[in-house]
Amino acid sequence: MKQTWRWFGPKDLVSIDDTRQAGVEGIVSALHHVPTGDIWSPADIRQRQQEIATMRNGSPSGLEWAVVESLPVSEDIKKQTGDWRAHIEAYKQSLRNLAEAGIAVICYNFMPVLDWTRTxxxxxxxxxxxxxxxxxxxxxxxxxxxxxxxxxxxxxxxxxxxxxxxxxxxxxxxxxxxxxxxxxxxxxxxxxxxxxxxxxxxxxEYRAIDEDRLRQHLIDFLQEVVPVAEELGVRLCCHPDDPPVPLLGLPRIMSTEAQFSAVMQAVDRRANGITLCSGSLGARSDNDLPGMMHRLGDRVHFLHLRNVKRESDAVFGSFFEDEHLAGDTDMIALIAAVLTEEERRRADGREDWSIPFRPDHGQDILGDLQRKAQPGYPAIGRLKGLAELRGAIAGLQYARALP
Known part of the structure; x- marks a missing residue:
């Protein structure tokens, strides 16, 4: 399990120096300044790689851009309106440019209008x-x-x-x-x-688009871009809806195991994969995260490990971001399922046997309360979460090695 850390670029109040001290092995980032639907240029990609590779004093950080999160899908593509065909061609070219730069894991989402919702x-x-x-x-x-x-x-x-x-x-x-x-x-x-x-x-603009139609639009998009990704050796991985329920009258199509399975089967290629986010999926009481990892693990290319505490047993209810080993998801069982999948991949000779993960979100604690970084992305709260996850991984690996 490759330990990564989300970084929002030079304006992020949690610096590359901070991530280096956290002991991570790779950076998750994106070109947030590039308008959605435009091509990510080789020059912009190289610049971000250089920013990740360099500490404040100019010395090498030893870190690489390991995962893209996210290469955004435009609303035109989701609705199949306006410039959606041109946006798909731009997406393909961005994939080519990222592959040329050596970046192979690309996270995206297909949520209408809202990327995530909190009150x-x-x-x-x-x-x-x-x-x-x-x-x-x-x-x-x-x-x-x-x-x-x-x-x-x-x-x-x-x-x-x-x-x-x-x-x-x-x-x-x-x-x-x-x-x-x-x-x-x-x-x-x-x-x-x-x-x-x-x-x-x-x-x-989404009134005429129901769940079935939106799913078909996602499948149409994937049928265009997945063959390109496969040819390039790139792995696409769709992030679940957050929260995983319909909101504001908008359809949701990546909220449950059945929904993910339908899309994986519709475009049945390994390059069409999943970002398994335990926090987003864990907000639904009927999602079984360890079970999903066991059953869909072959297509999981990226992991977001965080925990939420549901405030009721309802499928659609209130919840809050809990500590990484607290909350309602059995994080130890989920990590055990990930390690089992990695063992299976290594036995099969897969080059992608080590699945990158990041400590997703975190509570603001200690100096985070003054730093006021990107909501959900504090330095110390995530470091605490990473330490807890790192300890859980080490303990499970040790137990597996015992005779």
Whole structure:
């Protein structure tokens, strides 16, 4: 299991020097400044590689760009509108340029409009740490009364609508503004530039697209790009929906094992793979993460290891980002399943037997509370998570080596 770390580029408040001290073996990054649908140029890719390879004092970091997260799929591709065919051709060229630079693992997602959704970005825990949280009542209050989406009432039962209305009435104007900003934060590049009207417009463009049609659009995309990836020796891996349930009337197609299996079977090539995110998938009570790793492991090319605590047994409910070995996912069982898959791959002679993972998200603790880095990506909270995961891996490997 190759230990990696997400880095958002030179503006990231957690530096390459910090990641080097964390002892990671590779960096997960992306060209966030390149507009979605444009080609990632060889020059831009080389620059990011050089930034990763160099510490502040100019000395080598010893780190490489190991995984791309993400090479984004445009909304035009997802909807098959506008310049979607040109965007697919640009995507293929970006894959060629990344392969030429020696980068072989490419993570992406196919979530309509929202990359992820939370209602709190710094929810206080009893320990004094803060974390990200999805509060279903707050979200319903946003959908019903702030966004005021047409048809929103049909998505929530009467008891939840009534609770959301009371919650909204009790909110200060400052909290209402904060809630709207937090939800919009999950829109790619939208933190400062998207208004609620922009969100309504994006949602309206998906009214004619249901789950089956969106899945077919993903399959159409994969049928174009997977043969190119296979020829280049590149592994594509789709990230699950976050959270893994329909939101804002938008379809979701990568939320369950059955949904992932359908897409893997539709384009049945190893280059068409999975980013198994234990936090995103773990937010649903009916997802079995260790079982998914055992059954779909052959196509898992990248791992996000984090844990969430569900606040009810409902499939669609509130949850928060817990410590990496806490929460509702049996992380030890999941890691054991990963090690079993790696043993199988090594026995089969696969070059990709070592599956890269990163400690996904983390609670803000200690100096993180002052640093205020990218939400979900603190330095010390992730380091704590990595240490816990590293210890679990070492212990399981030791147990396997015993006679």
């Amino acid at each position: 709190d970005l710094a929810w206080s825990r009893p320990s004094g740490a803060t974390c990200m949280r999805f509060d279903l009542v707050d979200f319903a209050a946003f959908d019903l009364h702030i966004l005021a989406r047409d048809g929103a009432a049909a998505d929530f039962d009467q008891a939840l609508r009534e609770e959301a209305t009371l919650r909204f009435k009790a909110m200060s104007e400052a909290r209402r503004a904060e809630l709207a900003k937090n939800v919009v934060f999950g829109l790619p590049g939208a933190v400062e530039s998207f208004s609620l009207e922009d969100v309504r417009q994006h949602i309206a």
